[in-house]
Amino acid sequence: SNSFRSDDWQYNAVGLLHEEMRRAGSLILMCADKHQVPAGGALAVDREGFSEAVTATLMAHPLVSVVREEVTSLMDTPWTNIVCATGPLTSEALSKVVLELGGEGHLSFFDAIAPIVHYDSIDMSKAWKQSRYDKEGPGGDAAAYINCPMDREQYEAFIDALLNGPKAEFKDWEHVPYFDGCLPIEVMAERGRETLRYGPMKPVESPKLLDRQLRLKAAMPVKSIRFAGQITGVEGYVESAAIGLLAGRFAAAEAKGTALPAPPETTALGALINHITVGHLDGGAFQPMNINYGLLPPMEAPKADEAGVKIPLKERGRAKKRLMSLRALNDLNSWLEPQKTMIPAE
Ligand SMILES: Cc1cc2nc3c(=O)[nH]c(=O)nc-3n(C[C@H](O)[C@H](O)[C@H](O)COP(=O)(O)OP(=O)(O)OC[C@H]3O[C@@H](n4cnc5c(N)ncnc54)[C@H](O)[C@@H]3O)c2cc1C
Numbered sequence: 001s002n003s004f005r006s007d008d009w010q011y012n013a014v015g016l017l018h019e020e021m022r023r024a025g026s027l028i029l030m031c032a033d034k035h036q037v038p039a040g041g042a043l044a045v046d047r048e049g050f051s052e053a054v055t056a057t058l059m060a061h062p063l064v065s066v067v068r069e070e071v072t073s074l075m076d077t078p079w080t081n082i083v084c085a086t087g088p089l090t091s092e093a094l095s096k097v098v099l100e101l102g103g104e105g106h107l108s109f110f111d112a113i114a115p116i117v118h119y120d121s122i123d124m125s126k127a128w129k130q131s132r133y134d135k136e137g138p139g140g141d142a143a144a145y146i147n148c149p150m151d152r153e154q155y156e157a158f159i160d161a162l163l164n165g166p167k168a169e170f171k172d173w174e175h176v177p178y179f180d181g182c183l184p185i186e187v188m189a190e191r192g193r194e195t196l197r198y199g200p201m202k203p204v205e206s207p208k209l210l211d212r213q214l215r216l217k218a219a220m221p222v223k224s225i226r227f228a229g230q231i232t233g234v235e236g237y238v239e240s241a242a243i244g245l246l247a248g249r250f251a252a253a254e255a256k257g258t259a260l261p262a263p264p265e266t267t268a269l270g271a272l273i274n275h276i277t278v279g280h281l282d283g284g285a286f287q288p289m290n291i292n293y294g295l296l297p298p299m300e301a302p303k304a305d306e307a308g309v310k311i312p313l314k315e316r317g318r319a320k321k322r323l324m325s326l327r328a329l330n331d332l333n334s335w336l337e338p339q340k341t342m343i344p345a346e
Contacts, residue, residue: 002050004032004238005290007043009325011318013291014238016325017268018043020332021242024249024269027057028241040131040144073097074225081255083247085229087240101218101225102209122146159196162189210277212262213254214247226251233276233288242269242291243276249339260339264331266324271295299324 006012009019021029035049058064072093074082086094129143150158167186188195210232211217216225228247229240246262246269253260263270268291275295289295301316302323311319 002037002044002047003039004043004045005236006041008041009329010322011325012041012321013268013293013296014236016328017238017242017272017291019325019329020263020267020269021238021245023329023332024245024336026241026245027054028237028245031057038144042131042144044144070094074101075219075223080223081251082224083226083228083244083251084231085227085240085244085247086231088230090231098216101216117148119146122148156193159189159193162186212273212277213250214243214273214277215250224251224254230288234272235288235290239272239289239291242272245269246273253339261335263335266297267328267332267335268296269332270335293321293324296324296328299327 004018005014007018008015010016018029022033031050031053032043032045034053035046037044037046059066070091070093071084071086072091074084074094074097084094084098090098124146127146127148129145130147131144162185165186185196209216209218210227211220213224214226214228214232216227219225226247228244230236232243234240234243250260262273265271265274272289272291272295275289299320301320302311303316304310305319
């Protein structure tokens, strides 16, 4: 859809990631803020305005040349400082190149297409508008989603229709490695009639190909081929753009003859890099991830607030999230500060 998910930096990890990206000068967040539409507690964008603003900024930048064509090679090119952000549907020719370079079989993940429900097919005498947790978002609307209730019989009929309906056939080479956080609805239904009510949980494999600078280890030291976006094993618009922002900053620092360290792992940006480059090497199976507080180093839940007032037990988890967010922004500022003299802001 058009959602960047929660914009609450104090209590939600993706909201924190938004705030870190804003502070790091993210073009994507800047354009999203300019073109937001009401979406409860989420940051959602007017797709047309948002994408036009991103394109216009890039086209107008004196150091950016836009060439619209398929890239089929990485090593046999004159480029030495590359960022590859070709997404979950990287073209076949380039996929082969990347797989040959990396020497491992599973690099990208197929993203599910969001089911589309036609508005005029919804009976609004039965459905109602309400946002999750009634949260009012930056656009000032606490009722941005349409809720369609189902009783048991209707749910069973819905599952039957999903299972029996026509489905897209995959080509042989696709060997579809689903990302379990964003499965096609019919695949979820195939995993069990109750799955859609509870959500699925199963591990997939990881590339294990990148260093902390997001560079393909196999291409070093001949050239720096960085990866960014969903191809690295993050999921969602925001995480994809966050890794793009970091890959861009790393590549820019390298072009200027300096080395930029990865952001501290106490930040949402650092936790994401950690997850895709280090986190999965400790023996566990790799799962592409949305940002979440579990990726950041843990903190003790506070027993009292800043004013010394005791926090009730059931509110301490929430208070801990706020502390982790404050620590993240503080550490991010320390990471950004020296860069002000290293790399121009835009
Ligand atoms: C229907 C749908 C709805 C979604 N809704 C949401 C949502 O609401 N919120 C959210 O957070 N996420 C959502 N997602 C997920 C989100 O779209 C992805 O996580 C994100 O777009 C990945 O960004 P990316 O830049 O890595 O890749 P992409 O956006 O896929 O961009 C990669 C680009 O590279 C191009 N490319 C591929 N191969 C080559 C080549 N060889 N040479 C040159 N160019 C090439 C592709 O054509 C593409 O334009 C949704 C996904 C789908 C499919």
